Amino acid sequence: MKSINAPVTPKIEYHVCICTPWGGESFVLESEAELGAYNADPDAWAAKKLDLTRAEYVEWVESLGVPLCAGKSRKGSPCKQRVGPIQMSAREWKEKHRVTLCYAHQRATIRTINRNSGAQR
Numbered sequence: 001m002k003s004i005n006a007p008v009t010p011k012i013e014y015h016v017c018i019c020t021p022w023g024g025e026s027f028v029l030e031s032e033a034e035l036g037a038y039n040a041d042p043d044a045w046a047a048k049k050l051d052l053t054r055a056e057y058v059e060w061v062e063s064l065g066v067p068l069c070a071g072k073s074r075k076g077s078p079c080k081q082r083v084g085p086i087q088m089s090a091r092e093w094k095e096k097h098r099v100t101l102c103y104a105h106q107r108a109t110i111r112t113i114n115r116n117s118g119a120q121r
């Protein structure tokens with residue numbers, strides 16, 4: 001008998017939603033191997049997808065994508081001041097995070113340079 005409809009071979013597609021500073025972002029896993037890599041360590045998989053280390057990825061999400069100051073407190077802990085807006089892309093965040101100084105640390109650096117060069121205010 002003649003068929004009008006063709007049979008299909010079902011295709012299974014795996015979709016994942018990784019955490020981001022703006023909620024989440026969906027990806028399609030391309031193979032069973034990629035599914036295995038994702039399930040072995042979802043955060044490491046997400047980090048690799050975004051060209052971050054696993055630790056950077058977690059910090060990017062937990063900071064809501066806000067880059068923080070590169071300076072240190074007097075006790076030596078990292079400065080908690082923001083140096084950019086929230087929800088920056090992973091690439092933009094990585095370029096600024098712990099690279100740029102906040103206003104207070106910029107002023108402190110200028111004072112130190114002036115003191116060391118003997119410059120007057």
Ligand SMILES: [Zn+2]
Binds near residue numbers: 069
């Ligand atoms: Zn600072």
